[in-house]
Amino acid sequence: MNLDFKDKKVLLRVDFNVPLNDKFQVTDDTRIRRALPTIKHILKEGGAAVIMSHLGRPQKKKNEDGSINVEKFTLQHVVPQLSKLLKGVKVMFCPVTVGKQAKEMAKALKPGEVLVVENTRFDAGESKGDEALAKKMAQLGSLYVNDAFGTAHRKHASTATVAQFFKPKKKAFGFLMEAEIANATKVLNNPERPLTAIVGGAKVSDKMLLLEKLIDLADNIIVGGGMAYTFFKAQGGNIGNSLVEDDRLKLANKLLAKAKKKKVNIYLPKDSMTADDFSPKAKRAVKYSKRIPKGWMGLDIGEKAQKEFTEVILNSKTILWNGPMGVFEMKPFAKGTKTIAKAVAKATKKGAFSLVGGGDSVAAVNQMGLNDQVSYVSTGGGAMLEFLEGKELPGIKAMKS
Ligand code: AMP
Numbered sequence: 001m002n003l004d005f006k007d008k009k010v011l012l013r014v015d016f017n018v019p020l021n022d023k024f025q026v027t028d029d030t031r032i033r034r035a036l037p038t039i040k041h042i043l044k045e046g047g048a049a050v051i052m053s054h055l056g057r058p059q060k061k062k063n064e065d066g067s068i069n070v071e072k073f074t075l076q077h078v079v080p081q082l083s084k085l086l087k088g089v090k091v092m093f094c095p096v097t098v099g100k101q102a103k104e105m106a107k108a109l110k111p112g113e114v115l116v117v118e119n120t121r122f123d124a125g126e127s128k129g130d131e132a133l134a135k136k137m138a139q140l141g142s143l144y145v146n147d148a149f150g151t152a153h154r155k156h157a158s159t160a161t162v163a164q165f166f167k168p169k170k171k172a173f174g175f176l177m178e179a180e181i182a183n184a185t186k187v188l189n190n191p192e193r194p195l196t197a198i199v200g201g202a203k204v205s206d207k208m209l210l211l212e213k214l215i216d217l218a219d220n221i222i223v224g225g226g227m228a229y230t231f232f233k234a235q236g237g238n239i240g241n242s243l244v245e246d247d248r249l250k251l252a253n254k255l256l257a258k259a260k261k262k263k264v265n266i267y268l269p270k271d272s273m274t275a276d277d278f279s280p281k282a283k284r285a286v287k288y289s290k291r292i293p294k295g296w297m298g299l300d301i302g303e304k305a306q307k308e309f310t311e312v313i314l315n316s317k318t319i320l321w322n323g324p325m326g327v328f329e330m331k332p333f334a335k336g337t338k339t340i341a342k343a344v345a346k347a348t349k350k351g352a353f354s355l356v357g358g359g360d361s362v363a364a365v366n367q368m369g370l371n372d373q374v375s376y377v378s379t380g381g382g383a384m385l386e387f388l389e390g391k392e393l394p395g396i397k398a399m400k401s
Helices: 030-044 075-085 100-108 131-138 161-165 175-188 204-217 228-234 246-261 303-314 335-349 359-367 382-388 394-400
Strands: 009-013 048-052 091-094 114-117 143-146 171-173 195-199 220-223 265-267 271-275 284-288 297-301 318-322 353-356
Touching: 009 030, 030 048, 030 075, 030 175, 075 091, 075 114, 091 100, 100 114, 131 161, 143 161, 143 394, 161 394, 171 175, 171 394, 175 318, 175 353, 175 382, 175 394, 195 204, 195 303, 204 220, 204 246, 204 318, 204 382, 220 303, 228 246, 228 297, 246 265, 265 303, 271 303, 297 303, 297 335, 303 335, 318 335, 318 382, 335 353, 335 359, 353 359
Parallel strands: 009 048, 009 143, 048 114, 091 114, 143 171, 195 220, 195 318, 220 265, 318 353
Antiparallel strands: 271 284, 271 297
């Protein structure tokens, strides 16, 4: 962040899209904490921060009369937690995002103070990348810092368009954004080998581009979670009632053939923990993943798969993990994901570089308290996925012109 912040008003885009409980209290403040180094740096260097972020999807969940549900989506909900974390700093809230009141409050800020403006998505122009809105946002500061990696894959007014109103020397990435880019780049460019990618989660279709890219990049690809069964069905296996995307069977075979040609090892879970219902109370049995009886479904990887995957992970020098190995939200089907998380932590201890990116695998690592035992935990689900797929993210691109 090579900017002179002294006596400057700094327009800072962060990702404070945090989960709230029904009393609108923040239940996981990870994203706020991860933005603190940037905020504190700006304040310490004599600047004042005008913070903007989105929270939820207020345009999609409007009141019956078509108005914004302010009570639910106001960014004011994050202010108590932010104030607590910024102990001793004056944190104010502005009930509008842009316009006269926001400009006046920003102008009145003193060095070392923070102003949080209202949810950027209250204005429909935000998601459209509206120029007029971005111009009004730009009036709130003389410098622009983007630290919102979690939203960098969106070409929105506050994440991309606004950057064009600041000259190259008046804008910069925040520390979080820099770290996210540096760590993902470490996996993409000249990784230490073997490089093992662990891909899980529900659907092949969501991770298709990632898998294609990984076949060019990785030495080993471990596939777990619901998406594995599309591969098994494509190979002629019986998968019972397991999750499947019938319109991706050809694609699954194409990916397997491409991997074989490129001599990339693909590991599918040989066995699965199956259940007779999608429920934590269902009857359970371990089965070969290619031989799941009718009426049963694979909801987690089995012991054989856990053993094989662990071995591959422990022999890796670079590890990328995106997506859970099973329905880890239900305790009886969380073992596979937990075992993999432990293996990634162990490999890291042995000297491997590990990057965990993508909402659910991050949640698994956090739940197990292993977040400080992997090399880097990304704050960006979709953004990290797109970065790894090799796409240039609009939030990053906008800072370059
Ligand atoms: P994703 O957002 O694509 O990473 O997918 C995460 C979701 O996939 C989680 O909610 C898991 O419960 C779900 N999932 C993982 N494995 C399975 C499975 N075998 N069957 C059904 N859903 C699964």
